[in-house]
Amino acid sequence: MLRSHNCGELRKSNVGETVQLCGWVDSYRDHGGVVFIDLRDRYGKTQVVFRPEEGSEVHIEGRHLRSEDVIQVAGEVVPRTEKDVNPKMVTGEIDVRVRELKVFSKSKTPPFEPRTQDLPNEELRLKYRFIDLRREELRKAMILRHKLTKLARDYFDEQGFLDIETPILGKSTPEGARDYLVPSRVHEGEFYALPQSPQIFKQILMVAGYDRYIQIAKCFRDEDLRADRQPEFTQIDLEMSFVEQDDVLSMVEGLLAVWMKELRGVDLQLPLPRLSHAEAMERFGTDKPDLRFGMEIVEITDLVADSDFGVFKNVVGSGGRVRGLNVKGVGDRYSRRVLDNDMKNLVGEHGAKGLAYFKVVGGKLESSIAKFFNEEQQKAIVERMQGEDGDLLLYVADQPDVTSAALAALRNHLGKDLELYDPQEMAIAWILEFPLVTWNEDEQRWDAEHHMFCNPFEEDLEYFVTDPSKIRARSYDLVCNGYEGASGSIRIHDTKIQQQVFDLLKIDPEEAEERFGFLLEALRYGAPPHGGVALGLDRWVMLFSMYDNIRDVIAFPKTQKASDLLSGAPSEVDPKQLRDLHIKLDLPK
């Protein structure tokens, strides 16, 4: 070993010991005589001291050390005088007095230093990821990620789950997200696809009798990125046989309880709150509500249908709804400019054509459009909204889905802007009973909401013929602070029901065989009732470490355009490689 201790462990009790430390020069302070170096490794920092009387050569070399040089020092642990103790460092009670110095490697002047307060822009951080990863914040995130993963593996192991790997090179199934394709050299003109999830394989494992499966699985989706979406990401993927929905939910809840206990020291209240999809849409306008604060959506369609306000009246007349939010006590906080521009634009991004607003004054409404509502209507609105003097009431009038999307966005914006919640809090809940299918207006057909192997409620089977939009699925999402943290369902194991679903989705038998016949075939050889769920590991690390993007919890993330600025991927390849694969490029001009 090149070191006897790491840089985070020496204490007063080590005084007098001769030690060797290795690490990176975090900072240096040269007083001409005495030179101080903060030596850093993954475990912490220790101050090492060069004094002229320890030998001129070592001292001179010490004076030339610069940020990020990698060195080994040998010397004696000495106590600091009381006034020199640094209470900000756990190793602040001691120094290592350097007798010998070895410089393993000098560093070029780094583009930024790991100890910097002013973070450089993300482009630079990604290009020099090896330096960014030296920062304490990122190191903490990596450690937290390790802990979440380790706790999950241990938990599922205790519950009898088997960790089984599934292929990375798989078959393209053109449902859902765009596939990342990998050309086959051996099979000319044919392609593998990287898995969007191990979905089909884990169901086949259930058929094969491995009734509790778990995998920390890399998944790939070639879609546009977001703050919480990377082209490759990690799922904690599991599947269980001979279970009902509640069994899967409580299994996941058990994991969350472990995480909360071990990482936050909190006893998670179980079972977690459960909301139906319909209820979530009604109260929060979204299937992934941020439940850290209230400010729920309230409907006033019935109260304004007869008002003199043309906008509301017309919307109601054409089947629309008028819904809004009561923003408590901020009647004067937002200027008309903010309301008419910023907030209107925000709801506009979600299709709303306008934003109506009132201030509650003396139990009535005040605003430029208040005159269109008679006293009775005003009082009814205030009462419905539970309005008190000084409240701000905001309304969107439009088709139902537009009011939901617009008000959900507005609610999230206001919650953050008004700091309506404790950022430390984690509000976790299940969203249940998603619709099995949604109508695709462009294609004029029904699309699976979750996926096509998702089991409908038996009591809803009659709606297959009468009104497919009413069929509820045995599917469930776990939401936390407005993020989808897990998603799963009980699967279909009955071939008759599976056929009904295919019929509804207009997937003809031949097509079904071609796309995923191997799963359908497996299901014909004795399929147990089964279901499962996948947790987005990156998002949970992000939530537990309170970042607002997942790049900060991934060691080597990609940019919004899916490139890796560190390695330069993607990149052109040698023409010979393309020839081997029989690929000719046909690029846009």
Next chain:
RNA sequence: GGCCCUGUAGCUCAAUUGGUUAGAGUAUCGGACUGUCGAUCCGAGGGUUGCGGGUUCAAGUCCCGUCGGGGUCGCCA
């Protein structure tokens, strides 16, 4: 694909309404200093204002295009 933000010294930022030689902190280099811990003090070097075009007597600043980064809508079963 749409919309919004952004790009000035290695880094973080400034630069009045379009107007003189584009500044500051930090980093780097040189010097001073024997107890600092964001060390301090003195000095020096460091710029194709992302790139290309245009308007103008004059462009970091205005216009068009383009590239990179970020946010978001579409998209993501």
